[in-house]
Amino acid sequence: MYKFIALVWNEENAAASRAAAALRRAVQSADAAWETAYSDQGLAVFHAGEIQGRMQAIRLKRQSGVILGKIFTSPGGDPASACQTIGEAEMQRIIKSDGRHLVTRYWGRYIAFLQDEARHRKFILKAPIEGFYCYNADYQGVTVYFSSLEDFARLGWFDFMLNWSHIATHLHYFRMDKADTAFHDLHKLQPGECHHYRAERQGSQVYWSPADIYRSDVMEDPAQAACQLRETVMASVSAWAGSYGRIIHKLSGGLDSSIVLACLRQCREAKDITALNYHPAGDRSGDERAFARQVAGFYGVDLIEKELLASNVRLEGLFDISPLATPELYMNAVDRCGYEADLAGERAADVLWAGEGGDGIFFQPRSPLITSDYIHRHGFTPAVLSVALDNARLMKKSLWAVLYEAAKVRLFENRGDAPSEESGPKSALLNYDVLRDVMRQEKATPPSFAAEGLPKGKRLHISLCALPNIYCYSARPADFLEVCYPLLSQPIIECCLRIPSYILTTGARDRGLARMAFKDDLPPHVLRRESKGGIQHYAAAIVAANRDFIREILLDGILREENLLNRRAVARALDPGQATVNVETVNILRHVCTEIWLRKARRLNIGLHLWRA
16 A cells, blocks of 8 residues: 655744654664655655556656656646656646646646745645545644654654544535544545645645636537547546556446447456456345446446345444544445455456446536526527426426526525535434534535536536545555545546536436447447436345344444443334335444444544533
8 A cells, every 4th residue: 555654844944844754764663664765855755665657656767756646647638648757848847837737747646746936835725526535733843744644643742632623513414525633633534625835924725716617618509528538538548548558447337337348448458457346245235247248248348247235244344444534334344345356366457447436527417506507507498498398308307497496596696505404405413402512514515626606517427526536545555455446536527527417417407418429439229328326225234134233233332321322212213123225324324334433443542532511
């Protein structure tokens, strides 16, 4: 696994320099095989697990810094080749632009540590699309940046308190990405965010704005947009594919995973690709084998079918997972990661691919916001009837119902933008009387994905694009396998951001423009398919197989001590006679992961101050 620790300080501050020297000794004496990637003028960067051409240190000329990760060049906005060196002229452009040139000229999965000696300034920049985590904390005048919470904890110099506001917000919203973490004084660099330092002064700016991308170059011609979308997706997939030898690709047989495979077969031979399909035992709602078989046969790739047996899932295994700085749903770690790592070993594969993110960036929602977006841009012109009619066909509603809802949205468009405690469905498992006292009302999307002033459909689209192209799943260290979601690439997201929702749903189909763009690349049944496999019955089977363990964990755990869970509702949901399968089934597993995360946080010997109501 590729990881890093970096130290930033003002060399003119004697106390900070002493603290930096002590921290440097602590890093270099740690168990991990840390190597120095860069060291000069109050900036020291250490890394481990480097693999040339995949995840590595790209050093800039004249000691101007280092870029950690994977970057590709983007001439003319089109993805091109992987970049392993930065020339003198490009280095000058990067430094003189305070790092902005990296965002406009390159893309990928990276953290950049930049040094402008002439202006006595330092810059720490994260790629616009989340790739691998970059946390930061201050210690006696030194800011420490790092990718692994466990590596940070091993330094033994830090004592953090639990951030119960973050925990409470996580319990309610779950899918969120914020600058804070589940610990006070421990923060996370956000996508597209740049921290800059000059002497004792520190500031922050966001260099990448989806809202500005949409405003700058809107594509409303479906044929042009489809052509641009296909070219961009093809080029991005090809760029990622050049980084790896053999690839395992998760294939459901749906639109998104099939598009990725279609593009992959344009640049790679079938022998380099193994398709992997999961199907829950006895659950027809999640069994997509028939679709996957057709797609794998169409492209001539091997297909592995893996049955998911809930009876084999033991949630006690969550205690073996390396924790992040905030809880997550770690279920992949107990039912898939070990198998995927073993399969990669058998097939000599470097990476696991998937079509994750396609639903969001290609725009799957069926909503009257599509029509309201057109009204926002063009007003109530005669053409709005055609847009609303397609929208009505998509939603299977009457034309007048869609027009009414769209007009209402347009009238109240700027109200209720920020999430609140009242927004979103409430879970009966949570104690909201306590939760609202703990939870701050904060936006649950990264600042780079802020979208004020845009039509609501595009705001929804932007929020759906704010998913991470993760570097790896949270899993046992022995189960590590690099992960790549090629659809969640900066060029593809930027292309889709420029396309209004009513064009993305061309032909009255969800992801209609993507279907149009790849109509000559996909088998007909994929273009027609709109159904998706579900996991709720499989989740319910996992709950049933682990009921005693879950009762022990949740009914008398830390979340219950803090009165954030409704004990009676949790006990009722875990009753063996409970026959209803619903969203609360998945919520139970989420809360188990959060509870185990809290217990593991204690084991890290990090000082925790539990909030009391």
